[in-house]
Amino acid sequence: MKLTKNSRVYIAGCGGMLGEAVYQHFSPRTTVLATDIDVNADxxxxxxxxxxxxxxxxxxxxxxxxxxxxxxxxxxxFCEKNAENAWLTNALGAENLALIAGKLEIPLVYISTAGIFDGAQDVYNDFDAPNPLSIYAKSKYHGEQFVQSHLREHFIFRAGWMMGGGESKDKKFVNKIFQQIKRGSRELFVVDDKAGTPTFTRSFAAGMFRVIESGLFGLYNQVCGGDCNRYDVAVEFVRLLGLGDQVQVTRVSSDHFKREYFAPRPASEKLVNLKLDARKLNCMPHWKDALAEYAKQYRIDVSGPPATSRHSGRSKISVGEDRH
Ligand SMILES: NC(=O)c1ccc[n+]([C@@H]2O[C@H](COP(=O)([O-])OP(=O)(O)OC[C@H]3O[C@@H](n4cnc5c(N)ncnc54)[C@H](OP(=O)(O)O)[C@@H]3O)[C@@H](O)[C@H]2O)c1
Structure with a gap:
């Protein structure tokens, strides 16, 4: 389907980190109504x-x-602790929108996650069988299945570790790392036993647009190129911030965070974009290029003499964000 300014696009849950990029990509090109329960923009x-x-x-x-x-x-x-709400939002919400799209006889786009796999294998393509471990993953997988069985005209995009939205909207890993640095941490403890594929929200939104226009309905893995673990991402992000010699990234295993991050997570949730590649629709950059682009949204001014130890010198770094 050709998307033009006359195309009317309804986007639910658009107030989050992906929503910002989707709104920015779709609103100049189509006529958008964006909604959310968190009305954080005009x-x-x-x-x-x-x-x-x-x-x-x-x-x-x-x-x-x-x-x-x-x-x-x-x-x-949050999903483990609020399972009922997770099912209502992620599963029933997906059903509700699929039912409405079905009645209106219009296509629906649903976003799923690499987290629906159990990590028993190293890398997952679009055709591998999910086996979700957590409430979040189970509820998202239910959404996938309902959309697939209920609507012929659907697009499902599976994302990996989302990066985007900057300080105000990014609820995930990159911003968590950034906030620790902002608070003055000079040593970051990061797990190296969880592998995945980062997913840049801006490229993801552009990719969604492209695939929708292709009219080739179905399910697509859509993640950045390359793979890594959380430690690799943290090291690269710190380097991009120009703090490689001031902030140490220390490898730990998931056991280190087992109280804080108690939800089950697969050891690997690495995806490859097999279908997008085959159909020449893959516009996702390598994760390092994406992170380099994303890191530009975070500004750090280092002033004063270098800190004497990694744990001191809180006042020597001031951090800001360039909004794009
Ligand atoms: N973040 C990732 O790493 C990741 C990875 C793979 C797939 N995904 C998928 O990508 C999609 C977008 O997620 P995101 O990364 O942009 O997360 P996000 O920043 O949390 O955005 C999701 C938005 O949905 C809103 N929402 C929650 N309950 C709602 C409800 N009942 N009705 C309407 N809106 C509601 C949230 O509001 P509140 O902030 O108030 O909850 C939030 O604004 C989701 O389907 C997610 O499962 C995300």
């Missing part, structure tokens, strides 16, 4: 995907040509 309206009737009204009034569902509870530990 271009967002309130709509709760758990509420079928309200969603039907919100979507029905806008008369979209396509619905994009980004809404989810994405904090794995």
């Amino acid at each position: 271009w967002l309206e309130f709509a709760d995907v758990r509420d079928y009737t309200a969603m039907q009204r919100s979507i029905g009034e806008f008369k979209p040509d396509i619905v994009i569902n980004l809404a989810a509870l994405t904090d794995l530990e």
Whole structure:
């Protein structure tokens, strides 16, 4: 389907880290209505995907040509502790939007996750069988399955470790690392036994647009090129911030964080974009190039003499963010 300014695109759950990039990519090119339960920008309206009737009204009034569902509870530990809400948001919400798109006879886009695999194998392509471990992963996988079985005209994109949104919206690893540095940490403890594929939100949004326009419905892995573990990402990010000689990244195993991060996580959630490559639709950069681009959103000014130890010198780094 050709997307033009006359194309009406309804985006649910658009207030988050991916939503920002999707809104930025789609709104200049199409006519967008963006909604979320967290109305954190003036271009967002309130709509709760758990509420079928309200969603039907919100979507029905806008008369979209396509619905994009980004809404989810994405904090794995929160999902373990609030399982009912995780199922209502991630699974029932996905059902609600698929049912509404079905009634309106329009396509639906659903975002899934590399976290639906169990990590028993090293790398997963689009056709490998999921075996979700956590409540988050189980509820997301349910959403995938419902969308696939209910709607012929669907796009499902599986993302890996999302990077994007900067300080205000990034709830994930890169911003967590950044916030530790901002608080003055000179030694970061990072796990090296969890492997995955980072996924840059801006490239992901551009890729979604491209695949939607291709009209080739179905499920796609869509992650950056290359693979890594969390330690590799932290080392590269610190280097890109120009703090390689001031901030030490120390390898630890997942046991180090087992109380804080108690939700089950696969040892590997590495994806490859087999279908996107085969159909010449892969526009995802290598993760190091993506991280270099993303790191530009974070500004660090180092002033004063170098810190005498890694644990001192809190006042020597001031950190800011360039909004794009
Ligand atoms: N982040 C990742 O690493 C990652 C990886 C793979 C796939 N994904 C998927 O990518 C999609 C976008 O996630 P994201 O990374 O942008 O996460 P995010 O920043 O948490 O954005 C999700 C948005 O959905 C909102 N939301 C939660 N419950 C809702 C409800 N009942 N109705 C409407 N909106 C609701 C959230 O609001 P609150 O902030 O108030 O909860 C948030 O604004 C999700 O489907 C997610 O599962 C994410």
